[in-house]
Amino acid sequence: MAAMNRRDFLARAILTAAAVAPALAACGGPAPAKTIKVVIAEYSKDHTRPFWQALADQYSKQSGVKVDLQVVDWNSIDQQVSTMIQNSQPPDVLNLNAFASYAKDGLLYSGDEVLSPKTREDFLPPFARGGEYQGKLYGFPILASAGPSSTTRTSSPAPASPRRPGPGTSWCRRRQRCRRWVRA
Secondary structure: OOOOOHHHHHHHHHHHHHHHHHHHHHOOOOOOOOEEEEEEEEOOOOOHHHHHHHHHHHHHHHHOOEEEEEEEEOOOHHHHHHHHHHOOOOOOEEEOOOOHHHHHOOOOOOHHHHOOHHHHHOOOHHHHHOOEEOOEEOOOOOOOOOHHHOOOOOOOOOOOOOOOOOOOOOHHHHHHHHHHHHHO
């Protein structure tokens, strides 16, 4: 399998998010709206808005629903979302890594309420578990980072990984090293 480049990853992420968005209206969740408010944390000055704007435009084109996209600075998003909620103007869709307190307060729809079973089954279980609160899915795993999956000499036992895998190391060899590391 060829390595996935950034453009392919973004395209797949957009398609995944586009699959989730129509499910919101199709599975007994909130009634379809003419406009939905989408609030996104800004992860990158250069890439966040174009990425989400392309998704919003595609969704609007396919559904006829206008997307009010708000990209909010990472350092102030918690405070701004709290203010929106206090003013009874919560977002319809929120891209944020903290959701449990909102779920606890009953402010979120669970995945069972807004996703088709087919869409829910497409999520990788380890990522979906990260979006659960009290056994229910609230945070949808539509984007993930592979950065934390790398190893260093200090994180692996010496017998299992005598040297750090280089850029030419095959996935098969990496998998073998990981299995030895887990057994160690």
